[in-house]
Amino acid sequence: MDHRSEGGEEGKVAGGERRAVRNDRSEGGEETEAKAEERRAVWNDRSEGGEETEAKAEAGGGRDAKFGARIRQRVTKEDAMERLQKPYFIVTPTNISHIQASVICGRKHGLPIRVRSGGHDYEGLSYRSEDGRPFLIVDLANIRSVDVDPTTATAWVQAGATLGELYYTIAENSRQLGFPAGICPTVGVGGHLTGGGFGTMLRKYGLAADNILDAILIDANGEVLNKDTMGEDLFWAIRGGGAASFGIVVSWKIKLVPVPPKVTVFTISRNLAQGAVDLVTKWQSIAPKLHENLFIRIVITKEAKEGGEMEVVASFNSLFLGQCEELLQLMEKSFFELRMKREDCKEMSWIQSVLYFAFYTNRIPLEDLLDRGTKPERFFKAKSDFVQEPVPSFLWGRMWGRFLEDEAGVLIMDPYGGTMNNFSDSATPFPHRQGNLYNLQYFVEWRENGTVPYNKHMKWVRKMYKEMSPYVSHNPRAAYMNYRDLDLGKNELDGNVTSYSKAKVWGLRYFKSNFERLAFIKGRVDPGDFFRNEQSIPPLLPQESSAGFSAT
Secondary structure, eight states: OOTTSSSOOSSSOSSTTOOOOOOSSOTTSOOOHHHHHHSOOOOOSSSSSSOOOHHHHHHHHHHHHHHHHHHHHTOOHHHHHHTTSOOSEEEOOSSHHHHHHHHHHHHHTTOOEEEESSSOOTTOTTTOOSSOOOOEEEEOTTOOOEEEETTTTEEEEETTSBHHHHHHHHHHHOSSEEOOOOSOTTSBHHHHHHTOOOOTTHHHHOOSGGGEEEEEEEOTTSOEEOHHHHHHHHHHHTTTSOGGGTOEEEEEEEEOEEOOSOEEEEEEEEEGGGTHHHHHHHHHHHGGGSOTTEEEEEEEEEEEOTTSOEEEEEEEEEEESSOHHHHHHHHHHHOGGGOOOGGGOEEEOHHHHHHHHHHSOSOSOGGGGGOOOOOTTOEEEEEEEEESSOOOHHHHHHHHGGGGSTTOOEEEEEEOOGGGGGSOTTSSSOOOOTTOOEEEEEEEEEOOOSHHHHHHHHHHHHHHHHHHGGGSOOSSOOOOGGGOOGGGOOOOEETTEEOHHHHHHHHHHHHTTHHHHHHHHHHHHOTTOOSOOTTOOOOOOGGGOSSOOOOO
16 A cells, blocks of 8 residues: 555554554563563553552452453553553454454453554554553454445445455446445455545545445444444444444445446646646646546655656546546546646546556456555655645745655645535534545655654654645644544543543544534443543543533
């Protein structure tokens, strides 16, 4: 996976010295009982204070209590840092009962759960922790079946499946159906849908979350719920509000969408001498108003010219749900400045266009969509913005040279408009609908380990983000949850639960006014804050809510 995709990359996350290691023991080998006995317990989720010895635990509760006490004794502040926030256990369930058992066991022994479907969280929060508290991972890689029903244009897809597996199975069953989700085929369905999920058909069919019909979820009590039994509020919350805050989604029922027999794609790149700055400026006003069948994104990056010299180019990357002849007419009428020609068009099936956007070619087997492999040797950092007024041309010109710097990354611009304008900001937790021209993603990656390359690349992406601040959304400066960014803020505990007031710092950026409703729902379904991470929804009790929400 690379900068073209939404959903991030598993493995080394931005933070040159952080690693997610699936190992409940330290790097130096197995931990001895003697060593464990010597450690001071600094985390105790069930007692008010002081150490809990194994003897006390065994006397008070037998074998299970002894197990829980030993877990807590194994952690000190220094040890937590040395371990780099590794999980204590990883559970790889193969059926729902295994997930239920994991939740019940985790609750019993004070081990919060983090859920991993594809491992593409931008900050790695599905498999690591920064707060030093013991946790376990429920890895859904084996919960990945996809069942497509072409007659009803629906599918049940389990949360551990990847987008590539979903797209492949849809195409196996019908070439007239598709699904409006992200570009990267290795992104897990579970996390992608819970954050909203957008791709090349969002202007026609909205977000992936807008096309969810039902869900199977395990709550904090280990109960199995569906749309009817979980209630309207919880079903609303998990479709864009981050389901990992509320439970473990096992599977989704989704609505498939019609796609034509032939679609058209193109990629047209322009450099500075070819008027790239003017084209980017013009695109801002045009792209959100184009026909909903037409999606044109921009990727600004540096490329090598003949001879090896680097130059900055803006690549206009497009999907049109129709044939080339119709597209040429639309472009001549709406965006003739791009000077699109017939030879720029590539007609293909929708499933081939999935390959094209994922790999920049459709001349590879469809089976490549089934490859779940990622590239964990890369480090990266991303940030996001929403733009509501065109950014002035002079700023694009001023920023152009920044992309030639050694540590430079890319800027990705995805247009909104079309069907996205038909949804209210509160239709789902994803509030970035009407009034947004496009989404910005700042993305930088590197391969060298250590603090020097880390600081250099982080400085670049943060500087770009800062320079854009006067020209993007404000009050709050909005961000996209699936481009998770811990720079925006991290949760803090208030007693044994996450502080709502502290979480608002980042929560309002992702969810705007929907954040309070999400917190109210969290307070009702998981008041003990069992499902939590550095940016999970905090529980808000009914008496604390200013909006007067009622349970439904």
